[in-house]
Amino acid sequence: MNGPIGLFDSGFGGLTVMRELIEWLPNESFVYLGDTANLPYGNKSPETVIRYARANAAFLMSQGIKLLVIPCHTASCHALDVLRQELPIPVVGMIEPGLQLVQPFQRIAILGTASTIASGLYQTQIAQCAPQVKIFAQACPLFVPLIEEGFHEHESAYLIAQSYLEELKGKIDAALLACTHYPLLRKVLSAVLGPDIALIEPAVSAAKSVKAILMQKNLLRTHPESPRHQFFASDDPEKFRKFGKLFLGQSIEKVEKK
Numbered sequence: 001m002n003g004p005i006g007l008f009d010s011g012f013g014g015l016t017v018m019r020e021l022i023e024w025l026p027n028e029s030f031v032y033l034g035d036t037a038n039l040p041y042g043n044k045s046p047e048t049v050i051r052y053a054r055a056n057a058a059f060l061m062s063q064g065i066k067l068l069v070i071p072c073h074t075a076s077c078h079a080l081d082v083l084r085q086e087l088p089i090p091v092v093g094m095i096e097p098g099l100q101l102v103q104p105f106q107r108i109a110i111l112g113t114a115s116t117i118a119s120g121l122y123q124t125q126i127a128q129c130a131p132q133v134k135i136f137a138q139a140c141p142l143f144v145p146l147i148e149e150g151f152h153e154h155e156s157a158y159l160i161a162q163s164y165l166e167e168l169k170g171k172i173d174a175a176l177l178a179c180t181h182y183p184l185l186r187k188v189l190s191a192v193l194g195p196d197i198a199l200i201e202p203a204v205s206a207a208k209s210v211k212a213i214l215m216q217k218n219l220l221r222t223h224p225e226s227p228r229h230q231f232f233a234s235d236d237p238e239k240f241r242k243f244g245k246l247f248l249g250q251s252i253e254k255v256e257k258k
């Protein structure tokens, strides 16, 4: 029960989810792996994403994790079921937490990587659990590289968002941010879609699910010492350390090479 919670993403994006997890579970330790050597996942085939996800999970298991969170929506779409079958610990992805938030809306845009949108998973799951919702799915493949380069508020971000989202204007009430990177584009998305469009982020409901599972399985950390967070990157740990702050909302002291 005193082991850490593990998370992996292709890069920094999952730190936006870890930020919420720390908020909801301040007594827990976390191990985060950014698979920066293989970034981006969003334009890769399901087989490749599953291969990366298996390797990341094996690494985190070797760190003694008690629960795995897959904040990456692309990996959640392709590898969640596989890892749930293969791992002896609970695995939380992003699809179910996202589904919990769509009910109040009539017309929703799902914004995600090309691979997430092509999987069709969000579309079919929303159609099943909220058949009244009209769904628009939009792949935004240039968003992740823009954000990874720190261009999330640059005028180019507005132009690119404009070109992806122009067609959706006036047709939606909400946009589901089905990629962990996209919360950094909130300002741009609101400017382009309009301030009344709700931007739905599954991170908080994922954090609540993790808390509920830990409580239910009696896995909450009870160690008297302060929790410890560890960060690994499969490439360029120094870049990860510097940029990670933007996503996590606090400085990262040390990033180790996986």
Ligand code: DGL
Pocket (backbone or CB within 6 Å): 009, 010, 011, 013, 014, 039, 040, 041, 042, 043, 071, 072, 073, 074, 075, 113, 116, 144, 178, 179, 180, 181
């Ligand atoms: N941040 C990941 C996601 O949520 C993937 C980004 C990428 O590597 O393309 O989908």
